[in-house]
Amino acid sequence: MQRKKMRAGDQPLVRWTLIILAVVTTLLMLVIPLILIFETAFSAGAGTYWENLANRYTVHAIGLTLLVAALTVPINLVFGVFLAWLVTRFEFPGRKALITLIDIPFAVSPVVAGLLYLLLYGSNGWVGSWLMNHDVQLMFSWPGIVMVTVFVTCPFVARELIPLMQQQGREEEEAGVVLGATGWQLFRRITLPNIQWALLYGVVLTNARAVGEFGAVSVVSGNIRGETNTLSLHVELLYQDYNVVGAFAAASLLAGIALITIIVKSFVEWRQARQRAPLNELSDNR
Amino acid sequence: MSISIEGITKHFGSFQALKNISLEVPDGQLVGLLGPSGSGKTTLLRIIAGLETADEGRILFEGEDVTRLHVRERRVGFVFQHYALFRHMTVAENVAFGLDVLPARQRPPAAEIRQRVETLLEMVQLGHLAQRYPSQLSGGQKQRIALARALSMKPKILLLDEPFGALDAKVRKDLRRWLRTLHEEFHFTSVFVTHDQEEALELSDQVAVMSAGRIEQIDSPQQLYAQPSSRFVFDFMGNVNVFAGEADGEILRQGEAWVHLPEAPAAAQQQLYMRSHEVRLQSTPASHAHLPLRIESVSLVGAEVRLELAPQGWHAEDLWEVGITHAQFNSWQPSRGDQCFAVPQVAHAIAVNAHTPVTLRWRAGEMDDPAAMI
Numbered sequence: 182m183q184r185k186k187m188r189a190g191d192q193p194l195v196r197w198t199l200i201i202l203a204v205v206t207t208l209l210m211l212v213i214p215l216i217l218i219f220e221t222a223f224s225a226g227a228g229t230y231w232e233n234l235a236n237r238y239t240v241h242a243i244g245l246t247l248l249v250a251a252l253t254v255p256i257n258l259v260f261g262v263f264l265a266w267l268v269t270r271f272e273f274p275g276r277k278a279l280i281t282l283i284d285i286p287f288a289v290s291p292v293v294a295g296l297l298y299l300l301l302y303g304s305n306g307w308v309g310s311w312l313m314n315h316d317v318q319l320m321f322s323w324p325g326i327v328m329v330t331v332f333v334t335c336p337f338v339a340r341e342l343i344p345l346m347q348q349q350g351r352e353e354e355e356a357g358v359v360l361g362a363t364g365w366q367l368f369r370r371i372t373l374p375n376i377q378w379a380l381l382y383g384v385v386l387t388n389a390r391a392v393g394e395f396g397a398v399s400v401v402s403g404n405i406r407g408e409t410n411t412l413s414l415h416v417e418l419l420y421q422d423y424n425v426v427g428a429f430a431a432a433s434l435l436a437g438i439a440l441i442t443i444i445v446k447s448f449v450e451w452r453q454a455r456q457r458a459p460l461n462e463l464s465d466n467r
Numbered sequence: 468m469s470i471s472i473e474g475i476t477k478h479f480g481s482f483q484a485l486k487n488i489s490l491e492v493p494d495g496q497l498v499g500l501l502g503p504s505g506s507g508k509t510t511l512l513r514i515i516a517g518l519e520t521a522d523e524g525r526i527l528f529e530g531e532d533v534t535r536l537h538v539r540e541r542r543v544g545f546v547f548q549h550y551a552l553f554r555h556m557t558v559a560e561n562v563a564f565g566l567d568v569l570p571a572r573q574r575p576p577a578a579e580i581r582q583r584v585e586t587l588l589e590m591v592q593l594g595h596l597a598q599r600y601p602s603q604l605s606g607g608q609k610q611r612i613a614l615a616r617a618l619s620m621k622p623k624i625l626l627l628d629e630p631f632g633a634l635d636a637k638v639r640k641d642l643r644r645w646l647r648t649l650h651e652e653f654h655f656t657s658v659f660v661t662h663d664q665e666e667a668l669e670l671s672d673q674v675a676v677m678s679a680g681r682i683e684q685i686d687s688p689q690q691l692y693a694q695p696s697s698r699f700v701f702d703f704m705g706n707v708n709v710f711a712g713e714a715d716g717e718i719l720r721q722g723e724a725w726v727h728l729p730e731a732p733a734a735a736q737q738q739l740y741m742r743s744h745e746v747r748l749q750s751t752p753a754s755h756a757h758l759p760l761r762i763e764s765v766s767l768v769g770a771e772v773r774l775e776l777a778p779q780g781w782h783a784e785d786l787w788e789v790g791i792t793h794a795q796f797n798s799w800q801p802s803r804g805d806q807c808f809a810v811p812q813v814a815h816a817i818a819v820n821a822h823t824p825v826t827l828r829w830r831a832g833e834m835d836d837p838a839a840m841i
Contacts, residue, residue: 352551359545360565374555
């Protein structure tokens, strides 16, 4: 009797093997390392932990990381919204190519991105040498770090918004403009409320990546302690100094940010699902 | 406010959506744009609203050129095919939107806006739904809210894109009647798009039939029905019986069937178009027509009995369809497989390569013996 109720492939052996495999992998690959970070960070006691964090260079690295995130997120927020609006609301030649181009930062290794920026904006680069003559240094200082971080994180917001805005179409905005709304009113009162959760989701992802970016930043920062060291670079430096506990203390901050990101992300996903659910249920009722 | 459309042309890439369209909509009229999908009717409506720009041509409201005027400044009411209600706003907020976004100097005080919204919702008989969200409404309710919202700015021109397309037959009928009433009450000039000929004929003062980016015919519903001006309009108006044959003098012949025309046609290859009410059925052939048919199906639903008929000994692309009264049905008692003969009373002849039909009428004397009539 029991057997008849089973669906195809629903054999207890297969099911339990898969479940155990998934749980074990998750534990080994994700949960245990995460716990280990905090364990090692606190291995010399809470006092040492706080001391490590209060270290002058660590504090500076935290400050620089926050500055980079604080600049990157708004820049990419505006850029992402603008781009998504552009490609979903207007028809122009090269529109499809633009949608593809947005993905370049995902496709290119961040180290390569860093090198490209070095090539362009470094003191020997095409743009960089000209800027050098005007006393502007971008590479090996914080503006360079912000630039590559912006590059690496620029697809997140746009990628979240484009499919949603395509699906929602432009009819509501057209209805708004016929009723006399200006461009800004349309955006504020019609577009934004419809995309707010996807936008927040994109921002959370952008922020997580901006804080944690290593490859591209390490190429353009020059790793000057107390000057151009972001938190992720600082972790590496400490580790190379054999200050394992200090390295893990700094790493625990990044891990903490990651945890917060995941929590916010789940909340936003839950809100988005809730926002969509009644629409799906009722959109076809006549 | 009258609308003049002068020589509008529109391309989408290499596709020509509108070809030199001109149309006059007099003040206060309700004009239907009727056509199959892809005929350009929605594009034309959107150009009138200003949601699309024409490549060539002008749009005038009351003689004033608005071609270069932004949608926002045109002050038309527009009802979208899928209503396009603002999904995150309540019904009341939706209706108030146009007033809310007015510049501060022109915006009425909040209390007055509330009052206006209430009045509009009462008008569409949905005052009790003011605090609902669009997703909680039925299709017919959404449509009425969309109308109330479009009328909130007291437009002189109301444009409707397939206004009743997605609704079921009963709701459609109510809404149609109701739109007519509103139209008489508010006296706006209105253009609406539809692919439903019945809707176009019932609602409009004038109907413009469109096909492939052109206007095929503009006429009053009565005129359009009585005198379709082209093969396309005939086909589109539906339910037309066709007899194609070759003329030999006054006799148009195909297989075993023939029709004696009132006069010899100019070209030999002719098609006769007959609407179901222009044909009579008899149990014996008439002297001027021999069109044997076999009854394929009998449908008793509605005001008349509809018979589907298959040609016997000649060929037609579609089955013929003829309506008889219930009284005729009761005295004749036709059933599937019975044979009968079609007798045209009025027919519209179109030569094979021609575009416009010639209407043919048979004089009463040529019609035949009443004994054979069913």
